[in-house]
Amino acid sequence: MENQFVTKSHWKKRWLVIYTRPRWEKKVDKLLKMQDIKSYCPLRTVTHQWADRKKVVDMPLFSGYVFVWIDEREEYKVRQTLGVLNFIYYMAKPAVIRDCVIEKIEQLTKMEHDYEVVDLQEINPGDRIRIKCGIFYNQEGTVIKVQGKNVLMVFDHLNCALVSNVPISNIMLNTANVQPTYV
Template sequence: MKNGEKNWMVLYTRSRWEKKVDQLLKDQNFNSFCPLVKTNRQWVDRNKVVEVPLFRSYLFVQANHQEQSRIMQTSGVVNFISHCGKPATINDTEIERIKLIVKQYTDIEAISLENINIGDSVKVINGPLLNHKGEIAQVQGRSVVMVIDNINCALTVKINRKELSHTNQLLFS
């Protein structure tokens, strides 16, 4: 990454601070993105639809090398997620894909990959993820777990098995 070039980086935040950190970064004129999904929460006296972060304790920020120290000073920021000793970067295409998934699908959740073994390589042949190639970690009914590199998470998207075909290529190649 060149010093002046802005890249999407992954931030690790304090627990339950994702939306707050996102707003604090936007208040500082940073381009940040905290993917939110609507979910039904049940309390003893009522049910309510609330927006919760798709990735717990993670959010994305677009910044250059000089801006990283200013971002680290933001309340609620724990650290940048690193890969090979440098902040992990996500390309614009993947950020747009996450935005599209959050917009198009209603039943989405992120799950940790720590205990999941990667399986078949597939290609999506229909829908908003058309031609998207990935490795499937799990298939149960219509639920497909697809791996996203660099953030140690996966997206669970309700997609029909008929919309997948086998391939030998890896995710985000």
């Protein structure tokens, strides 16, 4: 007769990634910790500039994601936490993140202060873009060339052609001027 009891070693903890509601990363992290579930929401310090003030805030490094250190028994508890949408899956199983990856992220956030995760959106020459922050905040221009994490663009509405090299993280596509593609 087989042993009906599962040994404790079967319940091995590992790092998994959960997907959260938009802008709920820090809330989910706090709610999980209140349930004695080890979670990790890496943060970066960002200065937001408005016309009348500046504010320094901690923003999640990975928008929409939180890491959890759990075993299989705790998966249901995590799923039932307010703000958790689902686990990130790879090959029909929750994606497991190696411990060394989490350790490297922790080291980066402790040692470095000038880092970012850049969303790899499609930006191509000819696209109309808008500046999100900096001296040219809210100005529009046209992409001339994409160079790694920077975009060479021209501001053509300032009564002159001013060419500038702008980090991709400081721009957004101007979707109002994007023509729909029909297939």
